Amino acid sequence: QKEVEQNSGPLSVPEGAIASLNCTYSDRGSQSFFWYRQYSGKSPELIMSIYSNGDKEDGRFTAQLNKASQYVSLLIRDSQPSDSATYLCASVPPGDYKLSFGAGTTVTVRA
Amino acid sequence: DGGITQSPKYLFRKEGQNVTLSCEQNLNHDAMYWYRQDPGQGLRLIYYSQIVNDFQKGDIAEGYSVSREKKESFPLTVTSAQKNPTAFYLCASRTGARYSPLHFGNGTRLTVT
Numbered sequence: 001q002k003e004v005e006q007n008s009g010p011l012s013v014p015e016g017a018i019a020s021l022n023c024t025y026s027d028r029g030s031q032s033f034f035w036y037r038q039y040s041g042k043s044p045e046l047i048m049s050i051y052s053n054g055d056k057e058d059g060r061f062t063a064q065l066n067k068a069s070q071y072v073s074l075l076i077r078d079s080q081p082s083d084s085a086t087y088l089c090a091s092v093p094p095g096d097y098k099l100s101f102g103a104g105t106t107v108t109v110r111a
Numbered sequence: 112d113g114g115i116t117q118s119p120k121y122l123f124r125k126e127g128q129n130v131t132l133s134c135e136q137n138l139n140h141d142a143m144y145w146y147r148q149d150p151g152q153g154l155r156l157i158y159y160s161q162i163v164n165d166f167q168k169g170d171i172a173e174g175y176s177v178s179r180e181k182k183e184s185f186p187l188t189v190t191s192a193q194k195n196p197t198a199f200y201l202c203a204s205r206t207g208a209r210y211s212p213l214h215f216g217n218g219t220r221l222t223v224t
Contacts, residue, residue, distance in 0.1 A: 032210035043201055043215040044154075051210065088153070092210055097142060097161055098169070099213055103153040 003027060006089050006102035013109055019076040021105050023089030026070070033065060033072045036088040038104070044088055048074065079109045113138045115216035117202050122221045124196075132187045132219045134202035140214070141207035143185035147171060148199045157200075160185055161207070189221065196223045 007022040025033075032051055036044035048063040050056045050072065056063045062075040072091075076083055089102040115136040124130045136143065145157040156169030160179040174193025179185055185204075189196045199220050203213040 032212075034212045043218045044213075046212050046214065049212050090213070097209065098144075098156060098159060101154045 002102075003093060003100035004089055004091050004102040006087075006105050008105070010106040010108055013079050013107065015079060015081060015109055015111050017079050019079050019083065019107050019109070021074040021076075021087050021089075021107070023072040023074075023102055024070055025072065025091045025100070027091070027093045028067075028070060029094035030070075030091040031094065032092040033063070034090045034099070035061075035063060035072075035074045036090065038086045038088060040085075076107070079107075081109050081111055083107060084109050115202055115204055115214060117200075117216035117219050119219060120217065122219055124221070124223050126223055127191045128223075129188055129190050130196075130221065130223075132189065132200055132202075132221070134185045134187065134216060135183055136185075136202075136204045136216075137183060138204055138214065139182075140204035141182070142205050143179065144203040144205075144213065145169075145175075145177065145185070145187045146201040146203065148201060154201065157187065189223075196221060 005024050013019045035048040037047050038044040050063040050065045060077045064073045086104040086106045088104045090099040118133045142161045144159040146154040155171050157175050158177040160166035163182050166179050176188045201218045202216040205211045205213050
């Protein structure tokens with residue numbers, strides 16, 4: 001079983017809609033979770049970090065963490081064409097110095 | 112500005128040649144990492160280093176080698192033993208704190224023919 005699993009894409013949403021991305025992790029002791037955005041041909045860039053249960057908002061992005069369900073999500077409100085990218089979920093398993101990455105979900109925002 | 116510099120951006124080599132990818136960071140980060148990404152695929156860890164003069168194999172270390180003689184530098188050598196070296200290579204770093212995020216360089220696209 002992979003440490004981090006993301007919902008398979010691609011995900012297509014109309015401009016202005018909410019894009020919802022989901023991620024589950026297998027190690028219950030994981031404490032840190034990250035969302036990265038990767039444009040085609042570019043390197044990943046960090047957009048959100050979350051460590052505690054609940055919601056964390058940053059602009060149009062909201063990360064949600066539920067440790068009991070081992071579930072992390074990312075909501076993109078008022079989606080824009082510039083949000084079209086692959087989104088990577090990552091976690092840090094306990095006792096490890098490596099991040100575990102999901103395979104990514106590709107989002108396309110159609111105008 | 113602090114950041115991670117990977118060079119060159121594009122690299123072309125003939126099959127059978129070793130090639131070294133450069134990665135330098137001025138973020139004062141303790142840990143550095145090398146990932147490989149193939150088209151439409153996720154990130155796969157090649158090697159990582161938590162401190163100077165020490166490094167560990169990742170999931171796909173065969174055919175690769177690294178060194179960590181300085182805190183700022185973590186070069187990756189792709190040897191002729193790597194069967195399918197054509198890929199996008201990403202260097203990353205993070206602080207020594209276990210829960211810190213990774214910061215990525217801009218990547219090197221290697222093509223071997």
